[in-house]
Amino acid sequence: xxxxxxxxxxxxxxxxxxxxxxRLTLLSGAADLMLxxxxxxxxxxxxxxxxxxxxxxxxMIGLVSGVxxxxxxxxxxxxxxxARLLQQRFWQVPVLALFAVVFTGSWVVNLLTFAALxxxxxxxxLDDALGLVILPSLLLNMLLAVPVRTLIVDLANWLYPVEExx
Amino acid sequence: xxxxxxxxxxxxxRSIQTIIVFLVVGGILLLAFGGYFGRASTxxxxxxxxxxxxxxxxxLAIQDFLTAPRESATLIQRNAELEAEVARLQAEVITxxxxxxxxxxxxxxxxxxxxxxxxxYMAAAVIGRDPSPFLHYVIINRGSNDGVQRGMPIVxxxxxxxxxxxxxxxxxxxxxxxxxxxxxxxxxxxxxxxxMLLGSLTGDLSLDMISQxxxxxxxxxxxxxxxxxxxxADIVVGQIVNVRKLDYELFQQATVxxxxxxxxxxxxxxxxxxxxxxxxxxxxxxxx
Numbered sequence: 133x134x135x136x137x138x139x140x141x142x143x144x145x146x147x148x149x150x151x152x153x154x155r156l157t158l159l160s161g162a163a164d165l166m167l168x169x170x171x172x173x174x175x176x177x178x179x180x181x182x183x184x185x186x187x188x189x190x191x192m193i194g195l196v197s198g199v200x201x202x203x204x205x206x207x208x209x210x211x212x213x214x215a216r217l218l219q220q221r222f223w224q225v226p227v228l229a230l231f232a233v234v235f236t237g238s239w240v241v242n243l244l245t246f247a248a249l250x251x252x253x254x255x256x257x258l259d260d261a262l263g264l265v266i267l268p269s270l271l272l273n274m275l276l277a278v279p280v281r282t283l284i285v286d287l288a289n290w291l292y293p294v295e296e297x298x
Numbered sequence: 299x300x301x302x303x304x305x306x307x308x309x310x311x312r313s314i315q316t317i318i319v320f321l322v323v324g325g326i327l328l329l330a331f332g333g334y335f336g337r338a339s340t341x342x343x344x345x346x347x348x349x350x351x352x353x354x355x356x357x358l359a360i361q362d363f364l365t366a367p368r369e370s371a372t373l374i375q376r377n378a379e380l381e382a383e384v385a386r387l388q389a390e391v392i393t394x395x396x397x398x399x400x401x402x403x404x405x406x407x408x409x410x411x412x413x414x415x416x417x418x419y420m421a422a423a424v425i426g427r428d429p430s431p432f433l434h435y436v437i438i439n440r441g442s443n444d445g446v447q448r449g450m451p452i453v454x455x456x457x458x459x460x461x462x463x464x465x466x467x468x469x470x471x472x473x474x475x476x477x478x479x480x481x482x483x484x485x486x487x488x489x490x491x492x493x494m495l496l497g498s499l500t501g502d503l504s505l506d507m508i509s510q511x512x513x514x515x516x517x518x519x520x521x522x523x524x525x526x527x528x529x530x531a532d533i534v535v536g537q538i539v540n541v542r543k544l545d546y547e548l549f550q551q552a553t554v555x556x557x558x559x560x561x562x563x564x565x566x567x568x569x570x571x572x573x574x575x576x577x578x579x580x581x582x583x584x585x586x
Contacts, residue, residue, distance in 0.1 A: 150425075150427055150429055151425070160499055193429050196426070196437065197428050198463060198464070198471060198473070199432070199433065246432065253479075254432075254479045260498075260500075261432070265431045
């Protein structure tokens with residue numbers, strides 16, 4: 133039942149993304165709130181259903197965006213996979229793990245989107261994409277990571293309370 | 299009995315004396331306060347009132363001191379109430395300002411619609427942008443339930459915005475003319491030549507396919523030509539900012555300044571009586 137919270141939470145994230153964060157641009161790049169949220173959630177050890185959240189978030193973005201629906205789904209699943217992998221490596225420094233996931237995840241999602249748009253025949257040059265969209269978006273995602281993590285840690289602790297062993 | 303009679307007389311006489319003394323003193327005081335004793339009475343009443351004032355001032359000071367915490371608590375509460383009232387009024391002012399701004403926009407749109415009666419318009423609010431920074435799309439709050447269909451052009455009172463790319467029941471996604479995949483057939487008003495308007499990743503607009511023979515200058519107004527069936531003709535798009543003409547190239551190119559501020563889109567008009575024509579089947583396929 134607690135996984136049902138994903139619907140209102142991710143819907144709120146989608147709403148904030150389309151109304152606010154897509155308008156706050158740096159050059160032509162914009163922060164990906166959904167990516168940062170999913171990364172911050174998946175990095176929490178006690179969260180067991182991050183994969184489901186990734187699929188749901190990807191489908192929501194795919195429904196709204198002009199990018200093919202499977203691109204965000206695949207991209208966010210890779211982000212969650214990265215988070216799960218790095219969470220075990222950097223378990224003592226979760227903020228560092230989050231930065232690593234957001235950094236790598238932003239590259240993956242943006243490059244996937246760029247590749248899909250190229251296949252669709254959209255005339256976007258790679259150097260323009262890198263300089264105007266991918267790198268500015270990456271910077272904004274990194275800036276967004278810390279405040280989002282603060283909220284998501286509380287959410288994760290509320291949804292998946294850690295059982296302390298004596 | 300005699301003893302008792304003497305006591306009774308004493309009592310009566312003392313009472314009468316007391317009453318007389320009271321009446322005399324009272325009368326003197328009344329006369330003194332009435333100013334009938336001249337300077338003496340003024341001096342007397344002045345001293346008395348001076349003492350009265352001194353006591354009163356001290357009393358009020360002590361009262362203030364003793365009741366100060368209660369007063370400050372009342373003031374704090376009152377201050378909080380007033381601050382809440384100010385916040386509420388400020389919110390109301392902001393709401394009203396938004397309404398005024400919306401009314402201005404709608405008024406301009408109505409003027410535009412009246413000036414072009416050949417089209418049927420439907421107003422829609424821009425409620426979001428595409429989450430992907432690679433795409434220049436906006437989301438409007440009108441969908442198939444309102445009769446919106448794919449391909450319908452979107453304009454504002456200033457000029458062309460884009461066209462509907464996808465529709466759901468209560469919303470639609472609009473591809474702006476600044477999108478990298480957008481291409482619009484346009485006509486240059488002054489030089490009377492056709493060209494193709496292209497979007498870009500940065501949102502800048504450029505013109506391509508301008509004939510080398512055409513004399514194109516900065517300031518020339520760009521209008522939709524209607525060719526290709528994607529947009530109605532004669533919708534203002536923008537103005538040419540600069541022209542690039544190289545002898546070894548097939549066509550001239552130009553940069554266009556759009557008349558629409560795409561970062562501040564709030565309310566747009568959907569041209570509902572226009573049906574985009576898909577000419578893809580008519581385009582000959584390249585034979586390998």
